[in-house]
Amino acid sequence: MPEQMRPEQIQITINQQPMTVAAGSTVAVAVALASLPCRTSITGEPRGPLCAMGICFECRATVNGIAHSRTCQLLCEPAMDIRTQ
């Protein structure tokens, strides 16, 4: 495994709570680090990423106001507003 440069930290919010993540982290990982499920299923089950490659849609959350964003394919950006669905 190649050496990592000391990662830059960025500030985001998840469900309006501030959080710091390493730059280059995916939004799905950020939500996992917050110990939250990304979404709730139609019968009320908590759900998180299953495939982590943009196919299962279980990782959906509302990112910067856009609902149903696939968080496993989105990189965290400064001031990103993430809300679990």
Added chain:
Amino acid sequence: MITNYDAVILGAGIVGAACALECARAGMRIAIVERDTIGGGATAAGMGHIVAMDDSPAQLALTGYSRSLWAQLATELPVSVEYHACGTIWVARDDEEMVEVHRKLDYYAAEGIEAEVLDSNALAEAEPNLVRPLAGGLLVPDDAVLYPPCAAGYLVEQAQLHGATLLLGHTVTSAAHGRVSLHDGTAFQTKIIVNATGSLALALTPGLQIKPRKGHLIITDRYPGYLHHQLVELGYLKSAHSSTGDSVAFNVQPRKTGQLLIGSSRQFDSENKRVDREIVAAMIERAALYIPNLPSLSALRIWSGFRAATPDKLPLIGPTEDPTVFLATGHEGLGITTSLGTARLLADHLLGRPTTIPLAPYLPSRLPVEVLHA
């Protein structure tokens, strides 16, 4: 193998399913023949709305009657049918359309259809995602929506509980003179054949003035609370009424799940199932005039389907020249709405019972049979 039935219903779409239930409930020995899946044709492709529609007095009579039958059935329907009495708002863009709103209000009142005028503010409050300002609208609170394939499934199940036989996966090759023949060589003797095969009805009963009228729909992901009522523009009837050409009209429906169904489009002269990108784009552009942030929503699927359209926009319900063949088809975009009313009218006719509304406007004999030229 020849089996005797009192009636054989061809097609287990919503109309065939409703007819099967009415006839089975009346004590008739029924078979339902469906070549693919229950509710798999136009029933699956459409919006699933239950609406009062007034293109003509006969249309309003049938939709009003049938709508009340659905309301009576509502409490029995299983959860999977997703019956949702969300009401319809006919949206008026300007003062000219508000005149039409008031005309409709008066007409509906005279016909016993409850309706209420919404002014610009009331409309905005009722539907915050509509563009502002709009002139207002007409709220028809007793309109509803449901999920058609499960509704057809429920009706068939009930018919079976009343003794009906379901023959799934069988294609009918001929149906006339009291005899129904299937692809596998089986045949039935029957007193009554009900052709409820939708836009394919002419294949079995030649000469019917039914033309397939293509439509497109888009379904979105879930946006609970985005829309509360079915929304339709006042120009919808113009689109539905025309007999030629391609047109789109604003018509969006919220499902109980929070998904939105976006329509509507009508095309003649297009018999392939291919999704027409230009039509879909036009449909979206039209809808975006009314709901400006609609284009930002996530679309899951787009599909097309064929409505069975007749020249006068009224279905064909009742006897044909063959004394054993009866029709329950040609419902264009109102199949879900008028399925229960159609079934009741047909059953009443078959059993010699008085009908609740006159059957005359829907009799097949009103339209001459088309003769094929050599």
Added chain:
Amino acid sequence: MTDSFQTIVVGSGPAGIAAAACAAEAGHRVGIVDDNPNPGGQIWRSLRGQSAPDTSHGGGAAQWYSRLVATSATRLQGWSVFDQPEPGILRAERQGETAHLHYDNLIIATGARERFLPFPGWTLPNVMGVGAIQAMVKGGLPVAGKRIVLAGSGPLLLAVAATLAAARAIIICICEQASLRQLAPFALGLAADPAKIMQGLRYKVATLDVPFHTSTWPVEADGDGVLRSVTISHHGEKQQIPCDYLACGFHLVPNTELAAMLGCRVEAGTVSVDELQRTSISNIFCAGEPTGIGGLELSLIEGQIAGLASAGQDKEARRLFDKKRKASRFADRLAAAFALRPELRKLPQETTIVCRCEDVPYGALKQHHSWRAAKLHTRCGMGPCQGRICGTATHFLLGWNAESVRPPLLPVRIASLASLEAPLNSAISNTQETL
């Protein structure tokens, strides 16, 4: 945005990168389109903070990516292809923007996805795929000190175990559903290929004594809103293992949806191609996993063949046929080794959710006679995954085949459906002339 290319490659995993590099080196104007933020596909998925493929495991990633970057190929990352409005034009979307991409030749290199089979508790958060957990780790998920069980089937189990071990996870065990007998020819077959032995040894060294159970599979995952333990079964003998993550995937299935949507012949779940990787449509090629799960080497070779053939370099392409034949033998051994056992069909119970998008349980599904009937009557497959997860599962469980693929290939913004290249057909009447 509109652009024109002589060759478009869809997918920037190994096959796509090789195809694009070869087509571009042969002089074609090439565009390579991929819906991930960074190139590399799955097996070469980029590490957090880097925008290039992961080159840390060798396998040619560094060399191939350098070759691609050295060409003038246009790299379109983050674009999701969703439609072909007419032959030769793809429509793609990226965060609200739409692109029309014209091509003379198309190379489909859409890779594979994991096969998920339902079992009680599989929907709990922290139950995910095997490739999935690796993707999450590469996306920044810390797993140091976390207890992880790997289960399912396929060489991915060992490969990912190595990644997890290097990230200091505690791998409790690896459960492979195939029997030792079934795996043996695969393992022995590796002896014929020195490169594979090196890979195997590297994995063994990295995994350090992690128990590797064959004929073992998960029967239940438990937890209170999140995974707490998994129960595995070895010929009926059960063992419950407390863990933080269950990485479970049953080998791979080809992503054939784009090919199917374009009208290419797809048979038995794979895209049919001739020896030059040409599909049933003469200007559309397909390389890598969609033509049959075959692993990295075969993907690279097929990518090269497709890239060369698309640029008219058939003779050059044919020079790779021997290598392809050899690599295909590995593919055949893969399929035989990791075939799924019938007991896995008994895993879901009546209440086990099969369609996760619409929460449809197995009991509701299996009474129907076909995928279409089940879909219409239960809404299974009508969610955003468009049946990719549940369709694959029901194919295994019930023998159902999914329907034809219609656009949009994946959910898109409605705005993208409205964006056309040409002006609207003025023959379509709106019911009102003015706003």
